[in-house]
Amino acid sequence: AWYGDPNISYSYSGIAAKPKNWTPLLQNIKILVEQRTGEIFNGVLVNRYRNGQDSVSWHSDDESSLGPDPIIASLSFGQSRYFQLKHKRKEGEKYQLELEHGSLLLMKSGVQKNWLHQAPKTRREVAERINLTFRRIM
Ligand SMILES: O=C(O)CCC(=O)C(=O)O
Secondary structure (H helix, E strand, O other), rough: EEEEEEOOOOEEOEEEEEEEOOOOOOOHHHHHHHHHHHHOEEEEEEEOOOOOOOOEEOOOOHHHOOOOOOOOEEEEEEEOEEEEEEEEOOOOOOOEEEEOOOOOEEEOOOHHHHEEEEEEEOOOOOOOEEEEEEEEOO
């Protein structure tokens, strides 16, 4: 689901999505994320991973509506899942993080331009996870 300020429009996975209105809870979380990161956001994409088969494969969040150098804050709840990064040009340069309940990952300047990321499937028996990615539509 995509939530945000009423005037923004964002296209992802080939879908042009008008945002749902901020809920009071999401608005409060957004303010806390802005205070913690020092960045300003106007939308949040909410993804639910029901089990280990729900995943997001390699991509960059580099749609033109996010501007030339998107800054993205990713907040995770529930089941820990792996988050992997690989450099677009430097063969073999890759990282894996475990995003735990309550973790906040900030993808800063240059990350979307130079790196791909994914939240891969797992064969482990895992519970549900919710991930919020705060974005700024330009
Ligand atoms: O769920 C995650 O940690 C990653 C989500 C993601 O890659 C995205 O929303 O672009």
